[in-house]
Amino acid sequence: xxxxxxxVDDSSVMRKIVERSLRQAGIDLTKVFEAGNGAExxxxxxxxxxxxxxxxxxxxxxxGLEFIKQLPTVANAKDVPVxxxxxxxxxxxxxxxxxHGARGYIRKPFTAEQVxxxxxxxxxxxx
Amino acid sequence: xxxxxxxxxxxxxxxxxxxxxxxxxxEVFELMLGCQLTLPSDHQDPEHDVTAMVGLAGQLCGVLSxxxxxxxxxxxxSKMLGVELDKVGPDVSDxxxxxxxxxxxxxxxxxxxxxxxCLLSPPTVITGSDYSLHSLAxxxxxxxxxxxxxxxxxxxxxxxx
Numbered sequence: 340x341x342x343x344x345x346x347v348d349d350s351s352v353m354r355k356i357v358e359r360s361l362r363q364a365g366i367d368l369t370k371v372f373e374a375g376n377g378a379e380x381x382x383x384x385x386x387x388x389x390x391x392x393x394x395x396x397x398x399x400x401x402x403g404l405e406f407i408k409q410l411p412t413v414a415n416a417k418d419v420p421v422x423x424x425x426x427x428x429x430x431x432x433x434x435x436x437x438x439h440g441a442r443g444y445i446r447k448p449f450t451a452e453q454v455x456x457x458x459x460x461x462x463x464x465x466x
Numbered sequence: 467x468x469x470x471x472x473x474x475x476x477x478x479x480x481x482x483x484x485x486x487x488x489x490x491x492x493e494v495f496e497l498m499l500g501c502q503l504t505l506p507s508d509h510q511d512p513e514h515d516v517t518a519m520v521g522l523a524g525q526l527c528g529v530l531s532x533x534x535x536x537x538x539x540x541x542x543x544s545k546m547l548g549v550e551l552d553k554v555g556p557d558v559s560d561x562x563x564x565x566x567x568x569x570x571x572x573x574x575x576x577x578x579x580x581x582x583x584c585l586l587s588p589p590t591v592i593t594g595s596d597y598s599l600h601s602l603a604x605x606x607x608x609x610x611x612x613x614x615x616x617x618x619x620x621x622x623x624x625x626x627x
Contacts, residue, residue: 349588350567352560355547356498397586426571428581446575447568448497 342390342462343370347380347406348424349398353447357393357424357454364455366462377406384416391462392416394441396425396432404432407439420461424449480608480625483577488610490573491532491621494565495614499545503612503619514620515539515595516558518566521587526580527626528605530570532562536593538617563589569621601626 344361346354354373361368372387374380378401380394392410396403403423411417422443423436433444443457495503514533522528534542536558543561544551567589574580601624608623 350560350564352543352546352557353564359548397588399588426568426586428571428575430582446571448494448572450497 341369344391345372348395360451360454363451377401517592518562520570525583532566559591
């Protein structure tokens, strides 16, 4: 099933890599939105419906952990699955992200296969 | 026979980190750029038109840097984005900064206690070669030399504390 996704990362190169990895993983993307930090992502979500969010943790302005805490304030996004993609290997970051509703956690560097392993299950029947 | 990096690792208080730094770097290039780094036949100090740096703070304080020439940085960008070399635009600094960020993160995640106790700064990228860096801390430095598509690549970790 075709889906739309929001990719949140302060690196435009990384956003493109994540999009390419999703496509290589066989995910049918109809629309990809991009944001450079959590605050920009919330703005995008207030105006657009998405099926999946992939989010970095370390970002300026609003980091990924703060973003996921604020996500329930956006009515049409509170049930959208979020997968964190980050260089941070800290167990406390993983626990915090999962406790605030993240559905998966991928560490950079990653392969398209790893993206598939983490993303397909959270999409359920949409994948 | 020991590699140049292993020979360099035989000295210094953090000498056992050299193989971890090399592995962390190789993994980033294999997974994100789809290429194998090779070892130079001898230690080289390449022309470094582009230098990316990431600061580490916490249980380990220091700076990790990746430096290479502009042609190598452009080819890295091309491989990361999956575009032809002549289509690479202004993303080179962003790409090398991300490589440095991933090497730093991957390295610290390989050392017990550092994944939790050490934070990374956003990457800083210097373009140009006519500069010198001075640290106020008298600190040891780990350095590995590798070849990326036959072009020299140097990864350094300056340890402040």
